[in-house]
Amino acid sequence: MTAAQSGAPAFADLYNELFKSYERGRTFKQIVTTNARIAQTPKTLVWALNKAKLYRYVPVVPEEQRHRIPLLMVFAIMNRPHVLDLRPGHSFVEYMLQHGYDLYLLDWGAPGPEDRDMKFDDYALEYLPRVIRKVKSLSGASEFSMLGWCLGALISTLYAALRPSDGLKNLVLLTAPLDFTDKSAGGFIRWTSIQQFSADGLVDALGNIPGEMIDYGAKALKPAENFIGSYLDLWDNIDNPKVLAAWHSMNTWVRDIIPMAGGAYRQLINEFYKENRLVQGKLVMRGERVDLAHLTANVLNVIAEGDHITPPCQSEGIMARIGSQDKEVFRVRGGHIGIMAGSGAERNTWPHIEAWLAARS
């Protein structure tokens, strides 16, 4: 007999509703404050230098069915690379392994106070060549493909232009900040390219740039969405386990912040954002001028149409300047991270990257 049939007030229903609300609140708190299990695909540490680590993923496809050319993934220097392997069932790493790639991941690690002077010169000319040497040695291949994301794409581009005969066959750039001609394209460039903004002052005072500061800067580009909207979204979908799992894993990655080496930050703001040296052909690294015309590898430039961190014009501008014969721009609907880790990535972005690489690997 229900409460209504018995004529009693619907206290039971009210109690149930209150209990449900309490449970929702508990779930909300748990999702927001705990870490999900991310980056679960089995991998082996094959090389390490200072904080940088190179991992090789355990292949899931027999050797004879694998692609000949290995793929090295280079992520940004101010975030953990776990977003490439977000969660089982929704992981770019998993996807590429299933499609027969010999897959390597370079994790730059978190810089310590002793790394405050590290610059892009070090990343592109000291670390990356060693990583590539190791990849070639382990895979036995003389050629390789490289996928760079955000500042990882910038480092990959610098390397590709400076060492064109090192065996780099295919270069996939994801939301690559390279061309800073338009000083009004997006919040970051507006904030940092004005005269009053002093990257030198910041680095002199702090050494490495704290992760919290970088995280705040990224979130402040879309303050309402990032500080409130995403939590409202979570509350609205609190009974949907699929959305919860996705939100939890993404939040785990977002919360895992690391500092950025002071030298690299100073260089990024002064030489790239303010002076646009790369595109103007004035960037010199360890005495070598970086000439984009020397970049001759096949290039797939993946651009997020709704990217507020790297607006499309910052990636697209280099296509006319690079020396590659085989080059393609692939525009995807979505944001800076969403194009690779969002719910549509498996349908839109990953298959295109895989097909492009497969035809050239």
Next chain:
Amino acid sequence: MSQNDDPVNPFDPLGLMKGMRDAGMDAWSKSMIQLVNSDAYAQASAVMLNTWLAHLAPLHKAMATAITQALTSVNMPTREDVTSLANRLTNIEMRLDDMEALLEEIRSSPRKASAHKSRASNGGTSQ
């Protein structure tokens, strides 16, 4: 934001409130994005940052000097000592890495040469 395609039910006050909340958030979000993308915001945040740094830098310097002096007086390594040691370790790691690569190259060279020889003696080509 999540999209709600359900028609608005005037007898559902919670649904109405949610609709109003979403519309408000949307408008607020757009105006905030406009604000943070303005030159005025950039100027204001740069001024705030510079003011903060102007106060922080002398404090930071004074604190670092005091700590260094205190550590030196009790024969403890300072931050400079530790960072220079870490840099030296990284340099050693780099040299080891280069040596390892060289060894691998040397080890694989005779194998490559013998493979080359055997192919040649079998009448194969080295291409």
